[in-house]
Amino acid sequence: LGTPRFAERIALEQGVRPWYWFGAVGLIGAAAMLLWHRRAHLAWGALMVALWTGYGLFGYPAMNDARSGRGLLARAESAMPADATLALANVPEQMLLQAPETAFAFGFKRPAHEQLTAAFDWLRAASTHWLLTHGEPLDACLDGDRGIDLGWSNRRHWYLLQAHAIVTDCVPIDRRQTLDPAPDETDD
Structure with a gap:
């Protein structure tokens, strides 16, 4: 302390x-x-x-x-053009509850890699589409430098991104599988 x-x-x-x-x-x-x-x-x-x-x-x-998503969502809305549509992927439930009615979500209970895969397709569909997500998945498939850094909220670093921030030919991975230990080769 x-x-x-x-x-x-x-x-x-x-x-x-x-x-x-x-x-x-x-x-x-x-x-x-x-x-x-x-x-x-x-x-x-x-x-x-x-x-x-x-x-x-x-x-x-x-x-x-x-501690609330309200300030973050307000910053996101002010950073986007007036004709833009917002989507949220891999966000806490409270953020979905505080999001504007027009915002898209890709399934709260779906695994993060499935949400991001759906979000990538959605982003590529129109130039007015913007995605709000936090920094954890940015290491492989999203380039935060090509988006808008919205700062910290809910102990996460948030970014507002468009389709050009998607790394070419990247497929989001299921991080839960990467945390599983390798099988023991002696078990046959």
Whole structure:
């Protein structure tokens, strides 16, 4: 909790930098200890009121975009042309619930490689088609440099892509199969 790596991870994954808020709560706590040094329970109460009021008014709303798909979907819609159609592949269920009514999805319960295969066909069908997906499948079949980097949300790095971002002749693989151990050659 007290290491810089923790703070860096929060800033990266949650998209917030709460240093002003932490500093303000610390100053209020220090001031309360100075004012009520003989009445520690009052200082503790003032610190807790500052902490939870600050979190409710500033901390939680600042993290909402990073923990909800709304901010990400708003960034995606503002980055696309007005006549564009959005599709979502390999996304969390909450993102499907927050997506615009006109957005396409390729089956929430389908494996990611099947969703991406269907998404590639859909992307190639029209130049107005855009795909929102996160960075995990980009290593082989999608070139994130050819798309729009939308940043971090839901602890994932998101990209908005068109058909030209698909790597030629690439077929999405079932990552679950690559994680299975190799069969033992001695078992015959």
